[in-house]
Amino acid sequence: xxxxxxxxxxxxxxKNEIKAxxxxxxxxxxxxxxxxxxxxxxxxxxxxxxERVASGDADRGxxxxxxxxxxxxxxxxxxxxxxxxxxxxxxxxxxxxxNDTNVLAMGERVVGPGLAQEIVKIWVETPFSGEPRxxxxxxxxxxxxxxxxxxx
Ligand code: RB5
Numbered sequence: 001x002x003x004x005x006x007x008x009x010x011x012x013x014x015k016n017e018i019k020a021x022x023x024x025x026x027x028x029x030x031x032x033x034x035x036x037x038x039x040x041x042x043x044x045x046x047x048x049x050x051e052r053v054a055s056g057d058a059d060r061g062x063x064x065x066x067x068x069x070x071x072x073x074x075x076x077x078x079x080x081x082x083x084x085x086x087x088x089x090x091x092x093x094x095x096x097x098x099n100d101t102n103v104l105a106m107g108e109r110v111v112g113p114g115l116a117q118e119i120v121k122i123w124v125e126t127p128f129s130g131e132p133r134x135x136x137x138x139x140x141x142x143x144x145x146x147x148x149x150x151x152x
Contacts, residue, residue, distance in 0.1 A: 001124065004058035006032040006045035007108075010066025013037075014108035014116055018062060021117050027124070030058060046074035053102050054080035061103035062120065068107035075103045079145055082138070087111045092119045096126035098134050 003022055007015035012034055019029045032048035034040045042065045052058035061081075063071035068085045075083035083103035084095040087110050095101045104123050106116055128134070 001059045002028045002030065002057075003124070004030045004032060004049040004052040004061045005063070006034075006049035006061070006071070007064040008034055008040050008042040008045055008066070008070075009037050010042075011064025011068075011071070011106070011108045014106070014111075014113060015062075015064045017113050018064070018116060018120055021120065022062075022124070025121075025124075042070040043074040046071050047078070050075050050078045050081050050083075050103060054078055059102075060124065063103060063105045064108055065105075066107055066109040068105040068110065072105035075105060079149055082141065086119055086123065087115075089115075089118055089122055092122040093126050096123055097129040098137075100128035100134070100138055 005015055005019055019031055022029050030052060033045055046063050049061045049063060053061040063075060065071045072083045072085040075081050081103050082099055082101045083105055084099060084101040085105045086092050086095060087106065106119065
């Protein structure tokens with residue numbers, strides 16, 4: 001799987017740990033920064049990584065900031081992105097099965113590295129259930145997005 005990653009300074013350390021784990025699992029990681037612990041703005045990094053997912057150039061995205069909240073808000077403003085902020089293993093599985101999320105957000109100041117790794121493994125490996133009720137709800141999400149998207 002090709003996975004686009006992004007973080008701000010609040011998620012920089014965990015991003016590097018998750019990146020190393022994904023690479024050791026055989027995934028290809030595109031790292032859109034940040035590249036050091038200096039203060040930066042999370043929307044810039046969410047946008048870079050999510051553009052790759054929305055365009056289909058990357059299969060999934062993983063975003064990390066201090067809480068994961070700013071990253072998830074930014075990601076969900078991008079058409080085609082369904083981002084879940086997840087800090088437990090149950091939600092990691094459920095959001096893949098039910099919401100077919102293509103971006104995962106986490107907060108380095110919320111979750112420890114061990115739990116974060118388990119969350120990522122589950123989220124990456126769990127397929128969408130494909131159940132009609134979930135398909136229908138995702139179509140409704142798309143309809144909301146389309147209603148508020150200005151087409152040139
Ligand atoms: C940065 O201090 C922090 O606000 C950011 O990492 C994130 O938690 C925002 O939602």
